[in-house]
Amino acid sequence: MPPRSSTFRALRHHNYRLWAGADIVSVTGTWMQVLGVNWLILTMTGSATSVGLSLVMQALPTLLLGMWGGALADRLPTRPVVVAAQLAQAALAAVLAVIAFSGGDSVVPIYAVALAGGVVSALGGPALGRFGAEVVPPADLPNAMALGSILNSTGRILGMSLAGVLLPLTGNGGLFLLNAATFFVVIAAVALMRRAEFHRLAGSERQPGAVAAGLRYVLRTPWLLVMLALSLVLGSLGRNYQVTMAAMSAGPLAAGAAGYGLLSSVFAAGTVVGGFLAAARPHLTIRLLLITAFLTGVAQTLSGLMPALGTFATMMLPIAAGAVIIDTTVSARAQLDSPDAMRGRVIAALGMVSAGAGAIGGPLLGWLSDAFGPRLSLGIGGVSCVAATLLAALVLARLSGRTVRQAAFRPRLERRLEHRLAPERA
Template sequence: MPLPAATLRSLNHHNYRLWAGADLVSVTGTWMQVLGVNWLILSATGSATSVGLSLVLQALPTLLLGLWGGSLADRLPTRPVVLVTQIAHAIVAATIACAAMSGPTSMTPIYGLVLASGVVSAIGGPALGKFGAEVVPPADLPNAMALGSVINSAGRILGMSLAGVLLPLTGAGGLFLINAASFFAVIAAIAAMRSSEMHRLVPTEASAASVRAGLSYVLRTPRLAVLLALALVLGSLGRNYQVTMAAMSAGPLHAGPGGYGLLSTVFAIGTVAGGVIAAGRRHLTVGLLLGTALLTGVAQTASGLMPGMTTFASLMAPIAVGAVIIDTTFGARVQLDSPDHMRGRVIAVQGVVSAGAGAIGGPLLGWLCDGIGPRLTLGTTGMAVMAATLVAAVVLARLAKVRLGRAVTVPVQGLLFRRVPAEQAPALR
C-alpha cells in the first residue's frame, strides 16, 4: 500500500532528497562502526565493562562541549562547519581502521579515537541539525524530521545487518573504512545542493552568540524549560530499552540472546512505523507529545506484567512507535518555537539533555533491574513517566493561561478588536 503523498512531501524538495540519501548512507556507516568498535573492544578485553566505557567516552564530549558547539553553530554559516566536521569524522574513522588493522596490543588508542569522534560530534552536531533545517521550508520541517527518524531507523537496521555479514570477512577495520567513506556522501550531497533553494538561518553576531546567552534564553522561557525537563525524564526512565529488554530476556522471560535479538528487531520495526506515522501528520503539537508520552508510560507499566515473550514483544512495538513520535515532536517544537538566532544553542541543549538522559538512565535502569528485578523496574519507571507527563501537562496549561491572561483587548479601526500581548498594547493605543 503506497504511503500518502503528505507523508513524503519533504522529498518534493531537491535539496532534501540529496540530504535524505546522504543521511541514509552516513547513518548506515555509523552503525557499522558502532558494531565494529564494540566487537573490537570485547574481543580484545573480554569485558563488557570495557565496551560500556567506550559508550561513555562517546557521550561525554556532548555533555561537556555540546553547548559550545551550539554557540559555534549560531555564530558561523552552517555549511562550512558541517563540511569541516564531516571531513574530521572521516579522518577519525580512517585512523581507527589503521589502528584496528595493525593489531593493537592496548585499547588506549582506540579509546582515544572514540573520544575524538565524540568531540567532533559535540562540536559539529548542532550545526548539522541546523543545516538539516535549512534544506526544507519551515512548514515542512516537522515532516523532514519525521522522515529523518525513519531514515535513522532504517540506517541502523541496515548498518547492523551489513556489519554482521561483513565483520567475519573484513574484520573491524574494514567496517571503519566503510564508515570513513560514508561521510563523503554527505560532502557530495552538500556540494550538489541548489543555493537558491536553501532556507538559510542568518548567523548571530559573536557578542550575542555566547553559551551564557543561550542558557539564559532556555531558563527564561518556561515552556521550553518544562519540555526539556520532561525530555530528561522520558529519556532516562522511558528509554534505554536495550537495558530492560536484555534484563527481561535473560531473566523472567528466559528467552536468552535469541530472544533479546528478536525484541531488538521488533523495537527497530516499531521505530520505523513511528517515523512514518509522524511524517504523515501535518502538525506535531505539544498535545500530541503529552498524549503519546502518557500512553507510552501506560504501555511501559503494563509490559512489566506480561507473562511471556509474545505478549511482551507485542507491547515493545507500540512503545517504539511512541518513542519516535515523542522524539520527533519534541525536536520539531524545540526548533520551530525558538528564534533563528538561538537555534544552534537550543539544539545543543537538546543534545546535552539527550546525552545526559542516556548517561543517567542506562546505569540507573541496570541498577534497578539488578536490585528489584526487571518487571518491577518497568512498572515503577512507567508510572514515573506517567506522573512526570501529567505534571508537565498541568504546568504547561498554567503557563498558557498566564500568557493568555497577559493579553488585552484593544480597538483597531473603530469597532474591530484584536487580542494582543500586554506589552504591545501601549504601542497600539
C-alpha cells in the same frame, strides 16, 4: 517525479532528497562502525564494562561542550562546518582502521578516538541540525524530522545487518574504512545542493557570552524548560530498552540471546512505524507530545506484567513507535518555536539532554533491574513517565493560561496609557 503524498512531502525538495540519501548512507556506515568498535573492544578485553566506557567517552563531550557547538552553529555558516565535521569523522574512522589492522592489544587508542569523535559531534552536531533545517521550508521541517527518524532506523538495521555479514570477510578494519567512505557521500551531497533553494536561518552576531546567552534563553523560557525536563525523564526512565529488554530476556522471560535479538528487531520495526506516523501528521503539537508520552508510559508500565516473550514483544512495538513520535515532536517544537538566531544552541541543549538521559538512565535502570527485578524496573520507569507527563501538562496549561491572560490584559493597559498620555500630547 518527487512523491506528492503528505507523508513524504519533504522529499519534494531537491536539497532534502540529496540530504536524505546521504543520511541513510552515513547512518548505515555509523552503525557498521558501532558494531565493529564494540566487537573490537570486547575481543581485546572480554569485558562488557569496557564497551560501556567507550560509550561514555563519546557522550561526555556533548555534555561539556555542546553549548559551545551550538554557539558556533548560530554564528558561523553551516555548510563549511558540516563539511569540516564530516572530514574529521572520516579521518577518525581511518585511524580506527589503522588501529584494527595493526593488531594492537590496548584499548586506550580506541578510547582516544571515541573521545575525539565525541568532541567533533559536540562541536559539529548543532551545525548539522541547523543545516538540516535549511534544506526544507519551516512548514516541512517536522515532516523532514519524522522521515529522518525512519532513515535513522532503517540505517541502523542495515548497518548492523551488513556489519554482521561483512565482519568475517573484511575484519573490523574493513568496516571502519567503509564508514570513512560514507562521510564523503555526505560531502558530495552538500556540494550538489542548489544554493538558491536553501531556506537560510538568521544567524547571531559575534559577541562575547554567546554560550551564557544560550543557557539564559533556555532557563528563562518556561515552556522550553518544561519540554527539556520532560524529555530528560522520558529519555532516561522511558528509554534505554537495550538494558530492560536484555534483563527481561535473560531473566523472567528466559528467552536468552535469541529472544533479545527478536525484541531488538521488533523495537527497530516499531521505530520505523513511529516515523511514518509522525511523518503523516500535518502538525506535531504539544498536545500530541503529551498524549503520546502518557500512553507510552502506561504501555511501559503494563509491559512489565507481560507473562511471555510474544506478549512482551507486542508491547515493544507501540512503545518504540511512541518514543520516535515523542523525540520528533520535542525536536520540532523546540526548534520551530525558538528564534532562528538561537537555533543552534537549542539543538545543542536537546543533544545535552539526550546524552544526559543515556548516561543517567542506563545505569539507573540496570541497578533497578538488579535490585528489584526487570519487571518492577519497567513499572517504576513507566509510572515515573506518566507522573512526569501529567506534571508537565499541568505546568504547560498554567503557562498557556497566563499567556492568554496577559494577551487579554495588554490591550486594556495600552488603552489606559493612551488615555493618560492624551492630555500631554494635546
